[in-house]
Amino acid sequence: MLDIKYIRENKDKVKEAVQRKNIKFDVDYLLDLDLKRRELLQTVEEKNAMKNQANQRIKEAETQEQRDMLIGQMKELDRNSDNEEEEYKKIKEEFEELMLLVPNVPDESVPFGDSDEDNKEIKTWGEIPMFDFTIKDHVQLSKDLDLVDFERGAKVAGFRGYYLKREAFQLSMAIMNYATDILMKNGFIPMHAPSLVNEKIMKGTGYLPQAKDEVYQTTDGMYLAGTSEVSVMGYHSDEILKEEDLPIKYMGFSPCFRTEIGSYGKDTQGILRVHEFMKIEQVVLCINDKEESVRLHEEITRNAEEILQGLNIPYHVVVNCTGDLGLGQVKKYDIECWVPSQEKYRETHSSSYFFDFQTRRLNIRYKDKNGDIKFAHSLNNTGIATPRVLIPLLENNQRSDGSIAIPEALHKYLNFKEIKR
């Protein structure tokens, strides 16, 4: 959510953001409504002030007659103010709903574009492996080595269901431990965070209402979060933090659930796009300062790179174009890992900052050195997500005999150094 004052003063910027993010939203309508809202608020508050004064007089009335007369006047006043109050309430409600739909303004450095096709590569790392044999894709590797069971996955959990078996399971756990160690070394507080969350927090992080098709709702009105970003951000909701405690860095571990509605027919093979997976997420809260947000954005991006480099997976980093930014995101880098069978990079990490877009919704504030209360800034990036990262890991490390070499960084977490049958 943006500050309405900011929207009033930067109407054109916001309109531009609406356009560039390909969002349907009428900024002028919102501002008209805001004007109406404030006008009504004024009259309602004036009436309230009169009532308060009248009440004061009733309290101070010396005789019963005086009192009765004043009460009579009050009743009259009350009758007249009902309508305005109703109308104010209605407008306020609409106003608040609309406010949730206003997009954040992208940073100047974000390239213009419509879709991920227009994202710009800014960095590559690692050498794309050259194989002197016919490679297998991760699906074939998984089947041949009995690492993932898709058929039984589908039998039990439906389309996109899967079982991670044997070394794949161990690998998945090892990767989590490995990523945890790196993030803890870099100052993150680890948490196993809830994935079952309430509506307020889903709204606060911006997944509702805009992405409501992509989240599972339970029969009792709760939601299964698609990322622990949701519950980790909710952790400090409605709190006032101390400036000296910032930046505060959390790594949230949780299962993640996504309906993948809207991606029918996409990535139907294998474990690239599944309904449930495990993820470590980096979530950072910092002071209300652009420079600091930018600095930390680079930092959490580096953290993900450090994790991938240790796994020796070739990747590149892209800056997402305006059209590929989420509603609240100011800027986003995607890290995409090389997938040999597809001969392209596929997204494994998404690193973004929001300024105070999320913290306004979640009411996460801090008291600065002058005692002023400000909204914090928030950022987040993937730490590591399995099973998706297993795709580049398995494929890039496959050998001609069908076995798979395990990167050295994981050896200390595993009792095997290769996967072989």
Place this chain on the structure above:
RNA sequence: GGAGAGGUGCCAGAGCGGUCGAAUGGGGCACCCUGCUAAGGUGUUAGCUGUGAAAACGGCUCGAGGGUUCGAAUCCCUCCCUCUCCGCCA
């Protein structure tokens, strides 16, 4: 799942129709005093929001939402949450 208790400011805790945005204590902050095992004194310490350049003035908020009333932290209803006991259970 059953029974009960409760949700008030940074914390503890009083208030149970008007004098309450809220006693008191603790903590924090500021100043004063004091040479001593950091004590004493005084003051200060909620957020949101509207008009305004500002000073200021106004409105809202005692878990959330609704209702009764001239008036609600206080009464009524619904929901959420916490705690205790019983049951069930990884």
